[in-house]
Amino acid sequence: xxxxxxxxxxxxxxxxxxxxxxxxxxxxxxxxxxxxxxxxxxxxxxxxxxxxxxxxxxxxxxxxxxxxxxxxxxxxxxxxxxxxxxxxxxxxxxxxxxxxxxxxxxxxxxxxxxxxxxxxxxxxxxxxxxxxxxxxxxxxxxxxxxxxxxxxxxxxxxxxxxxxxxxxxxxxxxxxxxxxxxxxxxxxxxxxxxxxxxxxxxxxxxxxxxxxxxxxxxxxxxxxxxxxxxxxxxxxxxxxxxxxxxxxxxxxxxxxxxxxxxxxxxxxxxxxxxxxxxxxxxxxxxxx
Amino acid sequence: xxxxxxxxxxxxxxxxxxxxxxxxxxxxxxxxxxxxxxxxxxxxxxxxxxxxxxxxxxxxxxxxxxxxxxxxxxxxxxxxxxxxxxxxxxxxxxxxxxxxxxxxxxxxxxxxxxxxxxxxxxxxxxxxxxxxxxxxxxxxxxxxxxxxxxxxxxxxxxxxxxxxxxxxxxxxxxxxxxxxxxxxxxxxxxxxxxxxxxxxxxxxxxxxxxxxxxxxxxxxxxxxxxxxxxxxxxxxxxxxxxxxxxxxxxxxxxxxxxxxxxxxxxxxxxxxxxxxxxxxxxxxxxxxxxxxxxxxxxxxxxxxxxxxxxxxxxxxxxxxxxxxxxxxxxxxxxx
Numbered sequence: 190x191x192x193x194x195x196x197x198x199x200x201x202x203x204x205x206x207x208x209x210x211x212x213x214x215x216x217x218x219x220x221x222x223x224x225x226x227x228x229x230x231x232x233x234x235x236x237x238x239x240x241x242x243x244x245x246x247x248x249x250x251x252x253x254x255x256x257x258x259x260x261x262x263x264x265x266x267x268x269x270x271x272x273x274x275x276x277x278x279x280x281x282x283x284x285x286x287x288x289x290x291x292x293x294x295x296x297x298x299x300x301x302x303x304x305x306x307x308x309x310x311x312x313x314x315x316x317x318x319x320x321x322x323x324x325x326x327x328x329x330x331x332x333x334x335x336x337x338x339x340x341x342x343x344x345x346x347x348x349x350x351x352x353x354x355x356x357x358x359x360x361x362x363x364x365x366x367x368x369x370x371x372x373x374x375x376x377x378x379x380x381x382x383x384x385x386x387x388x389x390x391x392x393x394x395x396x397x398x399x400x401x402x403x404x405x406x407x408x409x410x411x412x413x414x415x416x417x418x419x420x421x422x423x424x425x426x427x428x429x430x431x432x433x434x435x436x437x438x439x440x441x442x443x444x445x446x447x448x449x450x451x452x453x454x455x456x457x458x459x460x461x462x463x464x465x466x467x468x469x470x471x472x473x474x475x476x477x
Numbered sequence: 478x479x480x481x482x483x484x485x486x487x488x489x490x491x492x493x494x495x496x497x498x499x500x501x502x503x504x505x506x507x508x509x510x511x512x513x514x515x516x517x518x519x520x521x522x523x524x525x526x527x528x529x530x531x532x533x534x535x536x537x538x539x540x541x542x543x544x545x546x547x548x549x550x551x552x553x554x555x556x557x558x559x560x561x562x563x564x565x566x567x568x569x570x571x572x573x574x575x576x577x578x579x580x581x582x583x584x585x586x587x588x589x590x591x592x593x594x595x596x597x598x599x600x601x602x603x604x605x606x607x608x609x610x611x612x613x614x615x616x617x618x619x620x621x622x623x624x625x626x627x628x629x630x631x632x633x634x635x636x637x638x639x640x641x642x643x644x645x646x647x648x649x650x651x652x653x654x655x656x657x658x659x660x661x662x663x664x665x666x667x668x669x670x671x672x673x674x675x676x677x678x679x680x681x682x683x684x685x686x687x688x689x690x691x692x693x694x695x696x697x698x699x700x701x702x703x704x705x706x707x708x709x710x711x712x713x714x715x716x717x718x719x720x721x722x723x724x725x726x727x728x729x730x731x732x733x734x735x736x737x738x739x740x741x742x743x744x745x746x747x748x749x750x751x752x753x754x755x756x757x758x759x760x761x762x763x764x765x766x767x768x769x770x771x772x773x774x775x776x777x778x779x780x781x782x783x784x785x786x787x788x789x790x791x792x793x794x795x796x797x798x799x800x801x802x803x804x805x806x807x808x809x810x811x812x
Binding site: 220222268271272276278280281282284285286288289292293295296403407410411414444445446447448449451452455456459 | 631
């Protein structure tokens with residue numbers, strides 16, 4: 190039972206890593222490799238709000254979301270705008286700036302016990318004889334909230350509909366007056382903000398250090414590849430496959446083999462269904 | 478009467494209407510054609526004799542990163558954009574560990590063996606994903622070395638996170654340096670020639686339009702596997718000579734440096750011609766050596782160089798310089 194529940198939390202965590210990445214990719218086709226860096230940066234922003242500015246949690250959280258959102262937005266206009274349409278140049282630019290952010294943070298020495306976030310909510314609850322603290326429940330809640338919220342957002346608001354139009358066909362969207370650069374930059378902003386939201390749910394559970402950024406990027410990519418890059422349900426499915434796969438491996442073969450699981454699942458998925466579990470046919474052509 | 482002069486392009490008389498066929502009439506013309514090729518070779522071959530111990534180490538590093546940059550550029554020329562040269566590099570290092578420590582093979586066999594084994598293993602490991610293109614292939618190659626590094630750390634094979642000291646070294650330092658330089662120079666010319674041949678034509682066509690290559694009844698996946706084999710051999714060779722040079726083997730061979738710096742070098746030097754990648758690594762590695770006291774900040778610096786090169790100098794240094802060279806003008810008297 191504890192396997193089932195902790196597997197659920199682990200899976201949602203993985204899905205949360207990937208949601209922001211897949212949102213940006215699905216809308217604008219930018220593979221945002223700086224995702225991990227932005228995620229961990231938002232964690233440090235919250236920390237700074239709590240400890241340096243002495244804000245309450247909610248306020249520093251809000252500040253982190255706004256700042257990372259703005260960071261994603263300006264990232265688009267300063268860097269990506271110039272290389273838009275060349276996928277590999279986009280990739281190198283995002284990746285290099287992500288690594289630059291992470292290495293700068295490592296250099297500045299942002300690691301250690303001092304830089305850890307307190308849990309947002311204290312206490313724990315018994316679920317089916319398994320003790321579960323509220324912070325982990327909050328991960329679950331954030332996951333459900335984000336997936337539902339994103340679904341409602343892209344189906345029922347003007348900007349969300351513009352996002353979907355962009356995702357389907359950039360040129361047609363342009364012809365009905367949706368400016369692709371604006372939508373692209375907004376998607377970067379939203380994707381970064383989403384990663385900040387997941388950071389506030391996940392980061393208090395463990396330590397905070399810049400190398401986590403790489404880990405988040407690896408898992409986000411793995412989940413996104415398994416689930417199908419652009420679909421939010423795919424992220425959840427990919428998260429579940431990898432999360433439960435890892436926990437089961439850890440239980441039966443020992444935790445040191447956990448790291449092979451994403452690799453094996455990726456290769457398996459690519460060999461059987463290259464577009465991912467929830468990927469569409471259109472993607473299949475692009476990928477293969 | 479004042480002598481009238483006009484500007485004359487040097488290459489007009491030498492190039493017979495194309496860029497590739499030369500019409501040489503004098504020693505000067507031959508010099509014009511040969512100098513850009515011969516001069517770097519001569520400099521690279523002679524310079525280790527005049528440098529000290531430390532500078533030779535830097536030169537060795539530059540050659541190793543140059544080999545990785547060549548391997549990156551070669552794969553990019555085949556339409557396979559790899560973010561994980563450190564994968565090839567690290568696998569090459571660990572093969573040296575196997576051959577040297579467990580099988581006790583002499584050094585002049587272990588280097589070629591590990592280069593070829595790296596080629597075989599990497600081509601086999603990447604063969605399920607050669608069907609992927611562009612960004613997707615890049616993602617996989619980015620993940621692979623990171624996961625392998627964690628695997629080594631977790632399972633503790635080959636020394637785990639402590640690494641393995643006591644690998645046999647070169648008989649003396651110059652042998653290693655010259656091995657690096659000669660292979661590096663040979664590969665620049667070999668890969669340029671290869672890309673010009675019919676075989677290279679297929680590889681370049683896969684980059685431009687793989688559908689049309691498929692429609693000419695060519696199995697592009699098999700060609701891509703071969704390309705990965707070649708690139709992995711080069712990367713594995715770089716790893717092998719590095720391991721023998723430092724007589725140490727560790728997890729750091731999967732580090733991000735070995736992926737990022739070759740890409741930055743290629744972006745700086747210019748993609749497509751292997752000379753650009755070589756030039757870029759010859760500039761970047763000594764530069765980063767100069768900035769050694771910056772420590773962890775160097776990585777951020779590479780990334781900064783990489784981003785600014787892509788944004789500001791998209792064609793690369795080599796293309797820029799070669800255009801300048803071909804547009805070189807002298808003053809000629811008008812009769």
